[in-house]
Every structure is written in C-alpha cells, then in structure tokens.
Amino acid sequence: MIKTDVVIIGAGPVGLFAVHQLGINGLKSEVIDNLDKAGGQCIELYPDKPIYDIPGIPICTGEELTKNLLNQIKPFKSNFHFNERVQEISEENNKWIVKTNKNKIFIAPNIIIAGGVGSFEPRKLSVKEAEKHEGKSILYSVSDKSKFKGKKVSIFGGGDSALDWALELSKISRVTLIHRRDEFRGASHTAKEITKLANAGKLALKTKYQLVSIEGDKNIKSITIKNDEEKTVKIETDYILSFFGLIMKLGPIAEWGLNIDKKTILVNTENFETNKKGIFAIGDICTYPGKLKLILSGFHETALASVECFKRAKPNEKYKFQFTTSSKEIQERLGIKTK
Ligand SMILES: Cc1cc2nc3c(=O)[nH]c(=O)nc-3n(C[C@H](O)[C@H](O)[C@H](O)COP(=O)(O)OP(=O)(O)OC[C@H]3O[C@@H](n4cnc5c(N)ncnc54)[C@H](O)[C@@H]3O)c2cc1C
Numbered sequence: 001m002i003k004t005d006v007v008i009i010g011a012g013p014v015g016l017f018a019v020h021q022l023g024i025n026g027l028k029s030e031v032i033d034n035l036d037k038a039g040g041q042c043i044e045l046y047p048d049k050p051i052y053d054i055p056g057i058p059i060c061t062g063e064e065l066t067k068n069l070l071n072q073i074k075p076f077k078s079n080f081h082f083n084e085r086v087q088e089i090s091e092e093n094n095k096w097i098v099k100t101n102k103n104k105i106f107i108a109p110n111i112i113i114a115g116g117v118g119s120f121e122p123r124k125l126s127v128k129e130a131e132k133h134e135g136k137s138i139l140y141s142v143s144d145k146s147k148f149k150g151k152k153v154s155i156f157g158g159g160d161s162a163l164d165w166a167l168e169l170s171k172i173s174r175v176t177l178i179h180r181r182d183e184f185r186g187a188s189h190t191a192k193e194i195t196k197l198a199n200a201g202k203l204a205l206k207t208k209y210q211l212v213s214i215e216g217d218k219n220i221k222s223i224t225i226k227n228d229e230e231k232t233v234k235i236e237t238d239y240i241l242s243f244f245g246l247i248m249k250l251g252p253i254a255e256w257g258l259n260i261d262k263k264t265i266l267v268n269t270e271n272f273e274t275n276k277k278g279i280f281a282i283g284d285i286c287t288y289p290g291k292l293k294l295i296l297s298g299f300h301e302t303a304l305a306s307v308e309c310f311k312r313a314k315p316n317e318k319y320k321f322q323f324t325t326s327s328k329e330i331q332e333r334l335g336i337k338t339k
Pocket of ligand 1: 009010011012013014015032033034035039040041042045046050051052053084085086087114115116117118119120250251252253282283284285293294295296298
C-alpha cells in the first residue's frame, strides 16, 4: 500500500501543476494516469499545435507545455504510475483508499481528480478472439520494443503511431502494416518512407484490408484479413499492434458517488472540493457556474484545492500563505540554494 498526502488522478497539464502547488505547500503526491505518458490532451490530441493563452508564455506547443510542467515539478520527485486506471475508491478512518485496475493500492487523506474528459483508452480490436490475447500478444501501445526483435509483427492503423512503429520495428522485426484505406492519416513524409520500405521488400503493406480472425490458442499463430473484394489473406503473426486511436471514457469515476452533471463533477469554487470531503476535482473534469475549460482555469483551481489538501493532510499545522519570491521554505522545497 502506497501512503501519500494526495493521490492525483490524471497527468494532464492540470494534474501536473497540482504536483507543483502541493509540493510548494510541503505535500507529497502520487500521480496515476491511464496513458503511457504525461500531458493528457496536450500530448494526445495536439502535441504540435501552438497554444497562445498560457500566462507569460506567448506561444508554446502542447508538447512544450508538458515538458516545461514536468521540468517545473522535478524537485518534488513525485512518482508517476502510468498505464493504470483508477478503478475504485473507498473510505477508511477519514482516509481514502484508491485502487487501480492493476491492483495497486494507495492511501491518502486527499484525492485530486484531474481526469479531464475521462481516461483515454485505446479503441480495441473487435474480433471475438482478441480479448484473450490482449496485454500479451495484442498490444495497443509499446513500452519495450525489444520483445519484438526477430518476431512477426502485424501492425493495424493508418495514423502516426501505426506508421512510426512500422518504420521503427521494420529494423528489428518482420512487419506487416495493415490499413483499411489506401491513404494514410499520418505524416506524409513517414507514409513515403513506408512505401519506400515496402517497395524494397523490407516491410509488407496491406492496404484496403481489415482483420477477420485471429488464429492460435495460447499464443497467436496467424491472422486472417480480407479486402473489399472479399479476398482473404492469412499472415503468420507473433504480435499484433493495433493503433485505431483513443476514445475518452469517464469510466469508473462515474460510480464513486460524486455529484455528476453532464459527465463533469460539481465542485464548490472555494476549494474545488466535491460533495465528498477530501475529494477534489480540477481542470476539465470539474464544473461550476461560469467554468471555462481552459488550462489557465485548471491552474487556478489547483492552487485553491492544494490549500484545502494541506489542511486535511496536516491538521495540526497552520496553513501559511507565502510568495515563492520571498519564502525560504518554498525555495528550499524547490531545491533552490538560499543564503
Ligand atoms: C485541439 C485542442 C486545442 C486546445 N487548445 C487550447 C488552448 O489553446 N488553450 C487552453 O487553455 N486549452 C486548450 N485546450 C483545452 C485543454 O487541452 C484542456 O483544458 C486541458 O488539457 C485540460 O487539462 P486536464 O489536466 O484537466 O485534463 P486532460 O488534459 O484531459 O488530462 C486528463 C488525464 O487524466 C487521465 N485519466 C482520466 N480518468 C482517469 C482514471 N480513472 N484513471 C487514470 N487516469 C485517468 C486521462 O488519461 C488524461 O491523461 C485544447 C484542447 C484541444 C482538444
């Protein structure tokens, strides 16, 4: 069981800044996200797009903002638990127990839900044999590419992830790239590289094909695909990598007894607490009169929620309002050497 002051659900921009605001107040936090990396919508939906309304930063991309936030919270050494969805919460002696789908358990007086539009989940393969192979030989993201060395890998999708991994793995595996259309959605220069590799026989390309079935009991042996003319092809396969994009689901958050209004959580604007003591909601997932779904609103909500988290985590200490420019205590927490 991991003990901490605050469990943060969601590593989007707002969840990341929560680590900072809690950290400067002397609170420890653990961050859980269903995705394999930090950044939420900024990284998943618009990493290269410019943002123009972050105070003090005239322009930065979604990726740059994420990198800067990660840099800013380095001093607090928070642990990140990626690829884990928070599934259940329960109360015990005025503390919250938080359980993930991988059975990791946390205990804390506070939970901050910074879950955005819900957890991003991969769109799964729809053939019935897929489920038993998921997480073993059917994967929706890659954490360790070495397992594909010398293996036969069938990659599905036509976006950047599918193209990038087809290029990368073609160096170490026997790759077949399968896409239901003729054109790719991914970057045109990557698509050109793929065609070049296919023409050179270094990668097999099957466009206008879709998955029909998966053969093999314990391990996958082959897959069958078919095209628009109903022509079927069997392909020997050890691993399937499927990149059909992400869907957003409010998921388990909807079942925690919180006051929900149109897939968002109602909070008070004094401290962004929900109807449950010690559970806060900030960023896109919270709602209140006048709420704007902007990153800067989320940052403000974070600051106020962290004050209330302090009071619950350290009931015997008095909260002190301090400026970062002049507080030696905060500067020490930030690792800044003061005279
Ligand atoms: C194309 C586009 C352009 C935008 N441009 C701007 C702009 O210019 N300026 C601006 O201010 N805003 C902009 N936004 C909005 C901005 O991106 C959001 O306001 C911001 O991302 C909200 O941050 P967040 O941290 O609340 O949520 P998110 O970024 O949505 O992150 C939430 C995270 O929580 C995780 N999560 C959810 N539920 C669970 C669970 N149960 N377990 C584990 N993890 C979970 C998700 O996987 C996700 O990573 C834009 C949005 C889009 C789509």
